Amino acid sequence: MPTEIEIRSLSKWYGKQQVLKGITTDVNRGEALVVIGPSGSGKTTLLRCINLLEEFQEGEIRIAGEPMGYSVDAGGKRVRRSEAEIARMRAKLGMVFQSFNLFPHMSALKNVALGPVRVLGTPRKEAAEQARAMLARVGLADKADATPAQLSGGQQQRVAIARALAMKPKAMLFDEVTSALDPELVAEVLDVMRQLVQEGMTMVIVTHEMAFAQAFAHRALFMAEGEIVEQGEPTRLFSDPQSPRLQAFLKRFKEGYQL
Amino acid sequence: MAVDFTFLTRVAPALAEGLTNTLTLAAAAIVLAAAWGVPVVMALLSRYRTVSGLAQAYVEVVRNTPILVLMFFIFFGSGFAGYPLSGFVAGLIALVLQNGAYAAEIYRGGIRAVSQRMPEAGMALGLTPRRSFGLIVLPIALRNVIPPLSNQGVMVIKDTSIAATISVAEITFKARLLADSTAAVFEIFFTLALFYLAITAIFSGAMRLLEWRVRIA
Amino acid sequence: MDVLFQALPQLAKGTVTTLYLAAASVVLSTVLGLVLAILQLYGGIILRALVEIYLYIVRGVPLLVMLFTMYYALPYANIRIEPNSGGIVVIGAYFAAFMAEVFRGAVLSVPRGQWEAARAVGLRTPRILLDVVLAQATRVAGPPYINTCIMVVKGTSLVSIIGLMDVTYVGKQIVERTLAPFEIFGAVALVYFTLCFALSRLGRYLESRVNYAY
Numbered sequence: 001m002p003t004e005i006e007i008r009s010l011s012k013w014y015g016k017q018q019v020l021k022g023i024t025t026d027v028n029r030g031e032a033l034v035v036i037g038p039s040g041s042g043k044t045t046l047l048r049c050i051n052l053l054e055e056f057q058e059g060e061i062r063i064a065g066e067p068m069g070y071s072v073d074a075g076g077k078r079v080r081r082s083e084a085e086i087a088r089m090r091a092k093l094g095m096v097f098q099s100f101n102l103f104p105h106m107s108a109l110k111n112v113a114l115g116p117v118r119v120l121g122t123p124r125k126e127a128a129e130q131a132r133a134m135l136a137r138v139g140l141a142d143k144a145d146a147t148p149a150q151l152s153g154g155q156q157q158r159v160a161i162a163r164a165l166a167m168k169p170k171a172m173l174f175d176e177v178t179s180a181l182d183p184e185l186v187a188e189v190l191d192v193m194r195q196l197v198q199e200g201m202t203m204v205i206v207t208h209e210m211a212f213a214q215a216f217a218h219r220a221l222f223m224a225e226g227e228i229v230e231q232g233e234p235t236r237l238f239s240d241p242q243s244p245r246l247q248a249f250l251k252r253f254k255e256g257y258q259l
Numbered sequence: 260m261a262v263d264f265t266f267l268t269r270v271a272p273a274l275a276e277g278l279t280n281t282l283t284l285a286a287a288a289i290v291l292a293a294a295w296g297v298p299v300v301m302a303l304l305s306r307y308r309t310v311s312g313l314a315q316a317y318v319e320v321v322r323n324t325p326i327l328v329l330m331f332f333i334f335f336g337s338g339f340a341g342y343p344l345s346g347f348v349a350g351l352i353a354l355v356l357q358n359g360a361y362a363a364e365i366y367r368g369g370i371r372a373v374s375q376r377m378p379e380a381g382m383a384l385g386l387t388p389r390r391s392f393g394l395i396v397l398p399i400a401l402r403n404v405i406p407p408l409s410n411q412g413v414m415v416i417k418d419t420s421i422a423a424t425i426s427v428a429e430i431t432f433k434a435r436l437l438a439d440s441t442a443a444v445f446e447i448f449f450t451l452a453l454f455y456l457a458i459t460a461i462f463s464g465a466m467r468l469l470e471w472r473v474r475i476a
Numbered sequence: 477m478d479v480l481f482q483a484l485p486q487l488a489k490g491t492v493t494t495l496y497l498a499a500a501s502v503v504l505s506t507v508l509g510l511v512l513a514i515l516q517l518y519g520g521i522i523l524r525a526l527v528e529i530y531l532y533i534v535r536g537v538p539l540l541v542m543l544f545t546m547y548y549a550l551p552y553a554n555i556r557i558e559p560n561s562g563g564i565v566v567i568g569a570y571f572a573a574f575m576a577e578v579f580r581g582a583v584l585s586v587p588r589g590q591w592e593a594a595r596a597v598g599l600r601t602p603r604i605l606l607d608v609v610l611a612q613a614t615r616v617a618g619p620p621y622i623n624t625c626i627m628v629v630k631g632t633s634l635v636s637i638i639g640l641m642d643v644t645y646v647g648k649q650i651v652e653r654t655l656a657p658f659e660i661f662g663a664v665a666l667v668y669f670t671l672c673f674a675l676s677r678l679g680r681y682l683e684s685r686v687n688y689a690y
Contacts (some may be wrong), residue, residue: 019428050381053379053383083387083388083389084387087385087386087387087390088383090382090383090384090385090386091384091385092385093383094383095380095383097376097379097380097383099376101374101376101377101379101380101449102380103377103380103381103395103399104397104399104475105399105475113326113382114381114394115384115385115386118384118386118390118394119384119385119386147475149475162383164383164384167384249451319669319673322626322672323626323630323668323669323671323672323673323676324630324645324665324668324669324672325630325631325633325634325665325668327633327634327636327637327644328633328644328647328661328664328668329665331644331647331648331651331657331661331664332658332661332662332665335651335657335661336657336658336661339655339656339657339658340656340658360676392506413535413536417536417537417539418538420538420540420541421540421634421637421641424637425541430539431538431540431544434541434543434544438544438548443550444545444548444549444552445549445552445553446546447548448541448544448545448548448549449545451544451611452533452537452541452542452545454567455536455537455538455541456532456533456536456537459535459536460536465570465618
C-alpha cells in the first residue's frame with residue numbers, strides 16, 4: 001500500500017516547552033490509525049500539525065508525497081509556503097473537531113456544500129446534490145435544512161463528518177470527536193466512522209474510545225509527553241503493553257477514570 | 260399651571276416641518292457612520308502598528324470630544340477656512356466622524372465574539388485565512404453587531420437635535436422657534452419629545468425585525 | 477496663537493464651570509442610577525413599571541430636549557431654580573438611566589449558581605450580596621461605568637446652548653469675537669479630551685488594581 005501521510009522527525013515548541021519530540025510515522029492508504037495517550041501528551045497537537053492548524057518548527061510532513069506547509073529554498077532555508085498552497089493542501093485532508101465547529105448561520109446542507117462550492121469550484125446545483133448524498137451517507141438525509149442549533153450533538157458531529165467527506169479527501173483526521181457528546185450519542189458517530197474504515201478511508205483518529213480502537217483500527221499509537229512510546233496492532237497493544245507508561249495508562253482506563 | 264392639550268394639534272404640524280430635516284440627517288448619519296466604521300475597523304485590526312495606532316488615536320479623539328464641540332469646530336472652522344459648509348453638512352460630518360468610530364468599535368467587538376474555531380474550521384476545508392474570514396467570520400459577526408448598532412443608531416437620532424445649534428432647521432430648532440413666540444412651551448416640548456420617542460421606537464423596532472429575520476435559529 | 481493666549485483666562489474660568497458641572501452630574505447620576513437599579517431589581521411591580529417607563533423615555537428623548545423643557549417650561553410653572561443646579565439635575569437624571577442599566581447588568585451578570593453556592597455554605601442574604609455578588613458585580617460594572625461617566629462629561633457641553641457659561645459657551649463667545657474657530661474650539665475639545673481620557677485611564681488603572689487583588 002502506498003503511503004498517504006508521512007511524518008518525519010516532527011518537533012514543535014510552545015516557547016521553550018517542547019510539545020512534540022521528533023515524531024516519525026507513516027499512515028498507509030486505507031489504514032485507520034488510532035492515537036491514544038493522556039491529556040497533554042501532544043496527540044491533538046500532532047493531528048493539528050498534519051493540516052497545519054498548528055505550525056511546527058522541525059521535521060517534515062508529506063501528504064501523498066507533497067510537503068505540507070514548508071518547503072526548502074535554494075539556499076537550504078526552510079520557508080513557509082503561501083497561504084494559497086497551504087489551503088490547497090488542507091483541502092486534501094478532512095478534519096473533524098471535538099466541538100463540531102459547524103457554521104451556525106448555515107443549514108446542514110450549506111455547511112456540507114460550502115467547501116465544494118468555494119474551494120473545488122463545483123457548480124452550486126451539483127454541490128447541493130452531492131451534499132444531500134453525503135448527508136444520506138451519515139444517516140441525516142431528512143436534516144438537510146436544519147441549522148446546527150436544531151440538531152443534537154451526535155447529529156451535528158455527523159454533519160461535520162459529511163462536510164469533511166464532501167471534499168473527497170485523501171485522508172480524514174478525527175480529533176476526539178466523541179468527547180463532547182452525551183454517552184448515548186457516541187454510538188451513532190462511531191457507527192459512521194466504522195463504516196468509513198470498512199470503505200477503506202485513510203484515517204488518523206485521536207480518541208479515548210478504546211473499544212472502538214480495538215475493534216476497528218489497524219494500528220494504535222500510544223503517545224506520552226510528546227513522544228511515541230509504543231505502537232502496534234491494537235488488540236496486542238492493549239492486552240500486552242510493554243512500557244510501564246502504557247501499562248499505567250491502560251490500568252487507569254480499566255479502573256474507569258482518566259488522568 | 261393649566262396644560263392645554265388641544266394645543267398638540269396645532270404644535271405637531273408646525274414641528275413636522277422640521278421632520279424631513281431630522282429624518283434625512285439621521286438616516287444619512289446612520290448609514291454613512293456604519294459605512295465609515297468599516298475602513299476604520301480594518302485599520303484598527305491592521306497588522307501594521309502605525310496604521311492601527313493612528314486609527315486608535317482617531318477613535319480616542321472623536322470619542323472623547325462632545326458632539327457639540329465637533330459640530331462647532333467643523334461648522335465655524337469651515338466658514339473661517341473659506342469653504343463654508345451648511346449646518347446640515349457640518350452636522351452630518353461631525354455625526355459620521357464620531358459615530359463611525361463607535362461603529363468601528365462595535366464591529367471589532369462583533370468579530371472578537373466569533374469563536375476562533377470558526378475560521379479554523381473554514382481553513383480545514385481548504386479556504387485561505389482571508390476567505391475563511393469573509394465567508395464565515397464576517398456573516399456571523401454582522402449578526403452579532405445588529406443590537407449594539409441599533410443602540411448607537413438611537414443615539415445618532417437623538418444627537419441630530421444638537422444640529423439645531425448650527426442652524427439646521429430640524430424639529431428641535433422648530434420647537435425652539437415656537438417656544439420663543441408662544442407661551443405654551445410645555446406643550447411644545449412635550450410634543451417634541453413624543454416625536455423623538457416615535458422616531459426612535461420605529462427605528463429600533465425595524466432593527467429588531469432585521470435581527471429576527473437574520474437570526475441564527 | 478496670540479488669540480488663544482489671550483483667551484486662556486476666560487477658557488480657564490469656563491473649564492472650572494465644566495469641571496464643577498461634570499463632577500456634580502457624575503455624582504448625582506451615580507446615586508440616582510443606583511436607586512433606579514435597586515428599584516428595578518428588587519422593587520415591587522408598580523415601582524418597577526415606573527422605572528421602566530422612565531428609562532424608556534430617557535432612551536428615546538434627546539438630552540437637549542430635556543434641557544430645553546426645563547429651561548423654557550419651569551418659569552411658566554413658577555419654579556425658580558439656580559441655572560447651574562438646574563443643569564446638573566437634568567443631566568444627572570438623564571444619565572442616571574444609563575447608569576441604572578450598567579449597575580443592573582452587572583448584578584445580573586453574577587450567575588444564580590453563586591447565590592446558591594453561597595447559601596449552601598450558610599451565608600445570609602446581606603452577606604451574600606456584599607461579599608459574593610457586589611464583589612463580582614463591581615468588577616463587571618467598572619468599564620461601562622467609566623464609559624457612562626465619559627458620556628456625562630461630554631453631555632455637560634449642552635448646557636452652553638441654554639446659556640450656562642461652561643467651557644463650550646465661553647469658547648463660542650470668544651470665537652464670535654475673534655473669528656479663530658480652530659484654535660479656540662481645538663482648545664475646548666482638548667479640555668474635554670483630557671478629562672475623558674484621564675477618566676478612561678483611571679478606569680483601566682482601577683480595573684487592573686481590582687483584578688490584581690483577586
